[in-house]
Amino acid sequence: MTDRQAKLRFEGVHKSFHTRRGEVTALSPIDLTVYQGDFIALVGPSGCGKSTLLMIAAGLEAASGGTVLADGAPMREPGPDRCVVFQRFALFPTKTVTGNVEYGLRMTGVPKAERRERVRETLGMVGLSAFADAYPHELSGGMQQRAALARSIVMRPDVLLMDEPFGALDAQTRIIMQEEIARIARDLGLTVLLVTHSVEEAVYLCNRIIVLTARPGAIKHEFTVDDDWSHHSVDEAMAQPGFGSLQRTVWNAVREEITSVQ
Numbered sequence: 001m002t003d004r005q006a007k008l009r010f011e012g013v014h015k016s017f018h019t020r021r022g023e024v025t026a027l028s029p030i031d032l033t034v035y036q037g038d039f040i041a042l043v044g045p046s047g048c049g050k051s052t053l054l055m056i057a058a059g060l061e062a063a064s065g066g067t068v069l070a071d072g073a074p075m076r077e078p079g080p081d082r083c084v085v086f087q088r089f090a091l092f093p094t095k096t097v098t099g100n101v102e103y104g105l106r107m108t109g110v111p112k113a114e115r116r117e118r119v120r121e122t123l124g125m126v127g128l129s130a131f132a133d134a135y136p137h138e139l140s141g142g143m144q145q146r147a148a149l150a151r152s153i154v155m156r157p158d159v160l161l162m163d164e165p166f167g168a169l170d171a172q173t174r175i176i177m178q179e180e181i182a183r184i185a186r187d188l189g190l191t192v193l194l195v196t197h198s199v200e201e202a203v204y205l206c207n208r209i210i211v212l213t214a215r216p217g218a219i220k221h222e223f224t225v226d227d228d229w230s231h232h233s234v235d236e237a238m239a240q241p242g243f244g245s246l247q248r249t250v251w252n253a254v255r256e257e258i259t260s261v262q
């Protein structure tokens with residue numbers, strides 16, 4: 001039991017797609033509660049429904065059944081309380097970094113002076129202050145992903161949904177971004193649901209790791225991460241014996257599912 005507030009709750013949520021080749025069941029009924037301050041990873045074999053669950057949480061995909069509750073109320077559509085960061089940066093190419101980051105605030109009617117202040121503060125947080133007037137094509141991949149992250153966190157979402165957010169980045173940039181999202185999540189007290197293929201990333205960033213079975217995805221096992229590794233740098237954390245042993249345990253659970261369909 002916990003007295004932390006439930007920000008997002010999946011109750012018997014399942015999903016099938018009707019395709020030309022017949023019905024594809026992506027998700028078996030999922031029961032999962034995301035509490036305030038959780039940093040949860042969804043890991044599992046390719047095609048097990050991780051992104052589908054995230055899209056349902058975002059309101060960008062409809063569940064075939066079950067209920068999703070956002071802050072206790074049934075949720076049916078996208079809202080500024082649940083922002084998504086995708087693997088591909090998805091910035092507006094014709095808007096500057098400032099224009100991109102302030103877009104959601106503008107759409108929700110935040111007055112100009114407050115918008116400018118919040119954008120300034122957020123760009124500082126993600127290390128992009130010097131690039132406020134740059135256009136996406138003038139930025140590196142890592143900087144574009146910082147801008148995409150800024151565009152989400154400027155909204156102070158109840159739940160930040162991230163789908164392989166560092167998957168398109170080079171290995172070095174990825175490590176730096178992992179350390180930065182850990183710091184930002186801590187500073188802002190964010191609640192995060194993260195889809196990742198990297199068990200290492202999950203152990204480093206998360207307090208809960210949900211392993212899904214091969215498709216149709218069901219919850220196979222939930223691991224609790226007792227140590228907050230994200231206070232260390234990634235290389236320091238990985239050097240600790242407890243980190244490696246949890247990483248191996250989680251990976252074995254994922255591997256079991258991958259090999260079950262081979």
Ligand SMILES: Nc1ncnc2c1ncn2[C@@H]1O[C@H](COP(=O)(O)OP(=O)(O)OP(=O)(O)O)[C@@H](O)[C@H]1O
Binds near residue numbers: 045047053
């Ligand atoms: N729009 C769609 N129409 C038809 N089938 C879909 C659609 N979206 C997803 N699927 C199917 O649902 C299943 C789950 O897909 P999903 O992308 O959620 O998996 P995933 O675990 O995120 O995969 P990966 O790790 O490879 O990104 C797959 O079999 C996929 O082909």
